[in-house]
Amino acid sequence: MRYSLTACFTLSLVVASLAEPTFGPYNVHEKRSAIPIGWSYTRRHESAATLPLRIALQQSNIEFIDEYLYDVSHPESANYGKHWTAGEISRKFSPSEEAVSTVRDWLVENGLESERIRVSSTKGWINVNVTVEEAERLMNTEYNVYTHVSGQEHVACEAYHLPEYIGTHIDFVLPSVNFDVKLKGRSGSQPEPGRAIGQPGVGTTPKTTGTISQTVTELEQCDQYITPICLRALYELVYEPVATEKNSYGVVEYTPQAYLQSDLQMFALNYSTDLLGKEPVMVSIDGGYAQTEYQGFDYNGESALDLQYGMSLVTGKQNVTLYQTGDMVEGASFNNFLDAIDGSYCTFEGGDNYTVDSQYPDPYGGGYEGPEDCGTVAPAYVISTSYGYNEAELTPFYTARQCAEYAKLGLMGVTILYSSGDYGVAGHGDYCLNPNGTQSSTGTIFNPTFPGTCPYVTSVGATMVKPNATVFQAQPEMACMEVIYSGGGFSNYFAMSSYQKTAVDYYLQNYPPDYPSDIWNSTGMSRALPDISANGANYVVAVDGQFELVYGTSCSSPVSGAIFTMINDARLAIGKGPIGFINPTIYSAGFAGAFNDITEGSNPGCGTEGYNATAGWDPVTGLGTPNFPKLLENWLALP
Template identity: 85%
Template sequence: MRCSLTTFVTLSLAVASLARPALSPYNVHEKRSAIPAGWSHTRRHESAATIPLRIALKQNNLEFIDEYLHDVSHPKSSNYGKHWSAGEIARKFSPSEESISTVRDWLVENGLASERIRVSSTKGWINVDVTVEEAERLMNTEYNVYTHVSGQEHVACEAYHLPEQISAHVDFVLPSVSFDTKLKRRSGSPSEPAHSLGQPGVGITPKTTGTISQLVTELEQCDEYITPICLRALYGLVYEPVSTDINSYGIVEYTPQAYLQSDLQMFAMNYSTDLIGKEPVMVSIDGGYAQTEYQGFDYNGESDLDLQYGMTLVTGKQNVTLYQTGDMVEGASFNNFLDAIDGSYCTFEGGDDYSVDSEYPDPYGGGYEGPEDCGTVTPAYVISTSYGYNEADLTPFYAERQCAEYAKLGLMGVTILYSSGDDGVAGNGDYCLNPDGTQTANGTIFNPTFPGVCPYVTSVGATMVKPGASVLDAQPEMACMEVIYSGGGFSNYFTMPSYQKTAVDYYLENYPPNYPASIWNSTGMSRALPDIAANGANYVVAVDGEFELVYGTSCSSPVSGAIFTMINDARLAAGKSPIGFINPTIYSTDFAGAFNDITEGSNPGCGTEGYNATVGWDPVTGLGTLNFPVLLEKWLALP
């Protein structure tokens, strides 16, 4: 296993790994502990049936990716800011010939004729059509057929095993334990895959308490209504960009979520006059477009919020790129977006998993039938995303592959921000984990979000102005406890990164959560989130021609991204590199005092009060909110 990514940390009550069979050189490679809701076991698969076995090969040098990223991201490194090119990334992590030959030889030794074995043109996959009996013998497993309540069938196994020497070269095998299969869509409706981001109610979504009756523009009302002037006062964001021709800020949206230009202009006329007549630079990925067929808060609230505040805070001088991802039929996943901004990711570790990720051209017809966008888009220096899954929605190997891509983007100088979630220590939809790994509303085990738990992204939690407080007060904010609760906690997949250890160790030693180890990852060795926070309550947003009050970490991420974009502007103007992957820097002693520490509030969930905001880092608001003048000074002092 890859020590920097996949030395997985497990809850003390998690189902124990399957034991190694007696006298067998095989080890468990992947396993799943439960059948997802809506599916049931139907029968053993017929032994003579044929299945297309796809073996995803591990990439070269991934065991050093943490070291490479630290070298260009830590403020004490002599190579700070010396980011890599896309070509250097592709060459460094291409699959090795040793992996190809080792896996192929193993297949031949187990009775598969060499002419049956095919290596993909990208060298990321080894494909072979086998009988179920052959697959079960190869991987010491049993294949079953499962049926969804809709009648759709799916082939999977509970676990599979590989020899130790083969496991070192294999990331995952399909079909196997993955159960994130996309359900066949119904005609006449937008995309309905199980993990199609952008669908109403899927993943992290902003919340609203409805329309407001009067416009507000005064600082004195920021405890009830957040507008751009409140955020500038809270975080000291007074800055006019000067490097707009070479700087960039990207905001990602997933169809059918889409902004309305009329809403952007309505907001501009009242709160951001320099945006009058302006619109984001839209880049279509896999057929994405700003659809208007479906409207309402569930379809326009997220995008309207992200763009109105993201664009306002970087001012009308700075173009903002809207990455509109996925068509109206198939939709999209994070992987579809990542394919577009990094061509090497299209085939990285075997490429996408079409039981989770959308496939283009649309294999069913009716959707986007152009080629899959692969390396067609230049990534912005800062990219904000206000969407997310629950970590438990995905297999560890799927999450690991994507997490490694964020490390690659960090090597290229890209800052990646994700919302930490809106349900406190619970997962999206207020779902918590059960001992068998399932997620239900009455679960009791804390359920962190993804990609926020990936060590190579910056996870953003939510704060709010204290009731009755003024944004001009010394400490006007607390953890958000109105309508939503800041997502935070500890990963069950990823180990604690070195940059975070001192801060998290201090929290666990001085403010240990008073919960049994059976409901949270109390090992002290796992990735903790969030990293930072920003206001996430009472935002005034123009949605479908009316102003509404909006809440969520969906607010916090684009606001933070705008602040980092302005810091990049100043560094670029000084002839320096963009800030890139910021976590090693913001957790370093060099940046002590650069954040507004949040010490009040908590993040309830799973039948508990969650964690408490405390002095220093905490799993509610991270290091705190951004102090732009101090951060700017400190980053300008770096090479």
């Protein structure tokens, strides 16, 4: 049942190679094919300068993590639903003494005094301050200084090499090829869009076609205006929660995205009166708060959408936790959130990468000065996130480390949902890949999104009610093709998981995409997305005191999360556990027909029509949209 965290097929796109031979006894460990847009080579780094090397040690048993997860997640397993504790996970995946001693001995043998070498308390990483000359000799590389158009400098190498016997114990070394620099925006009165998820224009964000003046209440208008009553009708969500004290649903937002309580109450008054007087239970992570300094759709639209619909569908009886992550200066990444809900992740496989992830206390001053949140927050049973990166923006090692954390959360019984993106087969911003691995608006190679490509999350695409159709029809929905296109396709980093092989093989055999193999991952062995879908068009959302029409897979993820939260409620009410990682279950034969199959529409991008929605799973709408009564019946029958 095992499947690899990183795929061995990569078109010509992957920026790392674990097996490429090079001179002497060394192998290439990581390699980058191009300098990112906006950066340029400036000079060789001074040989006498100090370089703080951070060596991420490989975890014990990490190669079996999928088998462990499958064991508690597949409905035919004798251990289905027997989720692990955080302590069990920490003990299982701690690096071995052999890894620590082998890497430390290698450093000493290469002339580094033992007193300079520091091993973290969790044995997850080794720190050693070296000169650039020492680092270059140690890893057969050259360190350069690169300059961004903003003037910011960054130290990196094009590739680095490690002895084969050392490479098996090391996941990655920092600094090295990683170029995902989070640009600092501290001078202006308004934060600059940078690497931080949550900044306007970064990653997945909902789209709007503007304001609407009338209040919409009729089910007959769901092809033009989606409200909670439309979603309940589409997915037959008729359920009142009864185990609310045992259950939990979390929605993640990244500052400066923030909701306004006045908008939530405006929405409640018109469409969900049981939310009157209610607000989410806000948990601040790394200085996060519901900021009001900046308002407008770019700052309030995402949070307003997620909370108004997520809270409405679980009803006012069920508390919803808002994980508000990152301050106004540093912002935050997915890793910062993951650190907070799992303390072992703070140092897992070397800890965070501060060229991508925000660092707290703020080392530059002016931001959150408190300690980094590590294991300070309890994870909800279902967590929905409507943000994402392009997979190609991050290195395979970075994505593999984060993907393993989603597997750990699944082992603990947590359901993780991510929206699949709004640009069809193109990446966020409508960027596609070039043959050299860079991204551009003129690229022609399909550009999948992360974390949706991680096999341990559930990726959610978008549908829409067909024009002039009603929710009373047998098949009222199609793939979303208004304003946004449902993100979907095939990963260039991750291998196909065993749970989806039958469904994806059927698609590839019966509906093979008619595109050259050099513009999409046609190997038939890669992680395919999305897994499921839900409506993502024409949502009526209260934003800054007025109702707007909103579109995006940003709508689909919190709606799906609410539905799975209600299924958890029913299980918890009869003494069963949460559904946890759902992918092996929803792809299983026992759940055939539990989703409404979507067979119309496509997801254009990269100068193509994209993929087509077809009978069965497809890389536009996945298995389809939730049928709540069937899903509930099936899950209640499981242990």
